Amino acid sequence: MSAHILPKRIYYTIYGILILCTFLTVQIAFFDLGPLNTIAAIGIAILKATLVILYFMHVKYSSRLTAAVVAGSVFWLAILVALTMTDYLTRAWRTFG
Amino acid sequence: MPEAVRDHSHVPGLAHHFDTLDQQTEATTLGMWVFLVTEVLFFGGLFTVYTVYRSWYPGAFAAASHELDITLGTINTAVLITSSLTMALAVHAAQLGERRTLLIFLAATMLLGGVFLGIKGFEYYHKFVEHHVPGSSFQFEQEYFRHAQIFFSLYFMMTGLHALHMVIGFGIMLVMFWWAWKGTITLEYYSPIEISGLYWHFVDIVWIFLFPLLYLIGRHAH
């Protein structure tokens, strides 16, 4: 946390990777890869977000509690999306009534 | 527990009910992270609505997303990532107590935030001109007329809320700039900068997800 000061060049390298990822995800979008498009777009976004969280937000160097809080938010978001989608993905099979 | 410093007057910025500055910094940082959890779920509701309707109406969402200007979207993403960099460097400067670099990077972050909002404003204006705002004046190709309105409702709701958070972030940066300028922020007490940095990075992460979901889907079709 306060004690841990990163050297500047880490910030610049992470920044470079982020810009590269942005450029990459835009290019990929122009090729028709079917469902792979969505997976690639979201995968790259997750990679970028993880980089920002770990390095820019110092979670890599802070307490396990902070990491647990971040993991918790992702897990709860997953609960909301996944359980709602269990309804929408199976609704075509059979709805009650 | 070492004999706590009883009188808190000489330790700058230490509130009366905390024993040490470290305890206070850890508490404020944990407080901000818990607040960011609520923001994740706040936007999470919108992502759920997006996921449901995209799975139901892929065609309409792809067609509607074509109306968005991808170059402006990409530029905006790059602008926001750069502002994340300048914010991280501002926190870095605060950690080292370099007041001048801190002020420069805070100003840079605010400038980039302003550029982002400007581009966003232009895109909104473009939508009004094209009649892509849901409601009575909405116009769209006959085939997806009904379902495209859902896409644009989501577009305005998600980017609108994100822009509102950017404006709030801009206000926070102003306060931080003022505190750094008048010296409240010192080598020992800079956690406010760190906290606002966390908030700013979070707003950037939301855009990192908004950009592909709204701009890139079905881009290859045409």
Add this chain to the structure above:
Amino acid sequence: MASSTLLIPPRHYLNDGYGIKSWLLTRDHKRIALLYLAGVTLFFFVGGAMAVLIRIDLATPPGDLVTDETYNKLFTMHGVMMVFFFLIPAIPAVLGNFLVPIMIGAKDLAFPKLNLFSWYIYIVGGLFTLYALVSGGVDTGWTFYTPFSTVASTTNVIPTALGIFITGFSSILTGLNFIVTIHRMRAPGMTWFRMPLFLWSIYATSLINVLGTPVIAITVLLVAAERIFHFGFFDPRVGGDPVLFQHLFWFYSHPAVYIMVLPAMGVVSELVAAGCRKPVFGYPFVAFASLGIAVLGFLVWGHHMFVAGESVYSALIFSILSFLVAIPSAVKVFNWTATMFKGAVSWETPMLYAYGFIGLFTIGGLTGLFLATVAVDVHVTDTYFVIAHFHYIMVGGTIMGYLGGVHYWWPKISGRLYNEALAKISAGIIFIGFNLTFFPQFVLGYLGMPRRYHAYPPDFQVLNVLSSAGASILGVGYLIPMIYLMWSLRYGRLAGSNPWGAVGLEWTTTSPPPTENFAETPLVTWDAYDCHAPSESHVA
């Protein structure tokens, strides 16, 4: 209990500053707790008055007291007031605010200014909702289902939605405050497993507050956006799905019922431990049951929508998960009952409320199994069976727990003892009135009387009249504590620092406690409810 500390300390948080400014700008968590007590009591009696009007109206089949329109506004406002302005804030904001810092040996919460700001947000949200009430009311039900709330309703949906949106932030920020305080500001020696169980349940409640409330905030925002800007999220005319609103609404609103009952469970753990002067049976199990309820509570919301058109398979998933969430509650009930075995069981009023809670909450929880069983739920959902179920948990559970907690910590808050005999009588009246009001509704529910009905077929009248009679008894029962508690402020006997002979940091400081709670930060060396703790003020 003639112990030496039987006098009011010269300096304490109540006389540490006088005048309106000292209250409205205070940052002392104890004063903010009393500010919440005032707000919560006001909204309770506003919501309660509506309940009485509803019950009087339902005494006759055609519903002669009020028109259809007014009846719909009455039950909507009863729901909104009770859920968002009484049940959710009551125990965490009043008892939690007062006790969390003291119980962990801290001077105050982690963010005192944020705590006061939360109270102002709560009051502003309340004013918006009161404005909506006085300027014509809202008739969508507290659940404001779409497309009725977005397309068909012409009443004050926006002000009420705004009120709920603003007050939601009060519970988010209070939850955040408690989480950070419990994590970062425990006194030396106060490990997680030496903390009182009340704090475990407040911690679990804060988790739900922080993780759930933002989703109702965005849902309310979407409804408002749909009404103002004609956006099409849930509007079937543009292909939207009204059931999606129900998913987002219940994702918060089911965990919200655990926000309401979990703190009451925490209070009951304290009361049973103090009542029997014995550690709570299976402390770690009761503690982790609170966390279990908080986590599992987020996986079960679909049981509100079994007949709402969700897919058969998702209904089965939600049904099995709903059964799993019942297990931690059962574990708690069994552990409380087991605690009484070989205890020194006292019959003081707070303990009576706790025993009442355990009995009534058991009935509430068991009827929840009827609603989790998909096939029976098809028949009983949206009927008075559901009304009876959740009132057994909210009124029989949370309000009993709240009253028990207020009576138990009243000597610590005010330094005075209330009149024990009068308190026992009012507890008895409340118990009888409650059961007479809500037990007939189980029978009405299985008979098929739908909820939110202004007029009903004549052959349901006898059971409804019974219920209305019970409601008037219950109403009286709730007024009496107001009287003798206020009376005790002036004439009550002095309480001393530990009137119940209980174990806990709050009983080691004076009554009422000084502004900084302790002369100096305590060092904790004993287990949670260890009656042989070395604390000097303990009677034994």
Add this chain to the structure above:
Amino acid sequence: MPPLFPDAASTMATRVDALYFFLLAISAFFGLLIAGLIVYFALKFHRRTAEQIGARIHGAMSLEIGWTVIPLMITMVLFVWGASVYFAMAYPPEETLNIYVVGKQWMWKFQHLDGQREINELHVPVGRAVKLITTSEDVIHDFFVPAFRIKADVIPGRYVTIWFQATKPGRYRLFCAEYCGTKHSGMIGEVVAMEPSEYQTWLGGGAAEGSLASAGAKLFQDLACNTCHRPDAQGRGPVLEGLFGKTVMLQSGETVTADEAYVRESILQPAARVTAGFQPIMPTFQGLVTEEQLLELVEYIKSLQALPQVQTR
């Protein structure tokens, strides 16, 4: 004495009641157990002296496991039994008497296949499975007949099917069980279960203006659907003869069965799921046809099911 238990007048009612009594038994057992223990302990271990304290008992692992596993087993039994009855409720039998139901703010409108229209009253024969295909014109309503133990929300923009089989003749109350506005409590009616013979006479007697399908056929001409949908596959739209119930290959490569919902959606939102080999040129009829007319068209297309399916080009 007021009735304390509803009559059971459908095949499903007895199965739900059995599950209900099982749940009642469990609740009575555990409710009395807990209440009894509390009263007993409160009396037996009542505090005698002010200084008395309880025994130092911290817990017992065996008890904890016991009262976690036993409730878990009971709930799983409940889950399986409940799910099986729920499945039976959700899947109507093959051969059913279909009736269309339209919920509208504060009334129920029924349409029988032979053309009879009823408001707030539904005549059904006993001993035959009846399938109700319901939709709503405005907000969410809920078709609830306590005596049949059936309830399902009626949702605008979608068909929801409910089925039951009456076992006892009689008049049974119908409620709207989802709050829908001012007259929510007035949106009630009656389901009249009659002996099959009586039902036939009632059917005959009704002033039928021709079957639903015939009304649909007339509407099919009036709206000029036949200009594109021709039986000889020369039209610009797909052939509808023999279409209903078959699987349709879509332009996007997916396949979908041509059920009521698909027909209804193709009329209101033609471009959503275009049949393979055809252009999305059909205009939308959203707002041009009412829910009743939609039902007539659906019934007409269903009536074309018997004709042989001509190979589309």
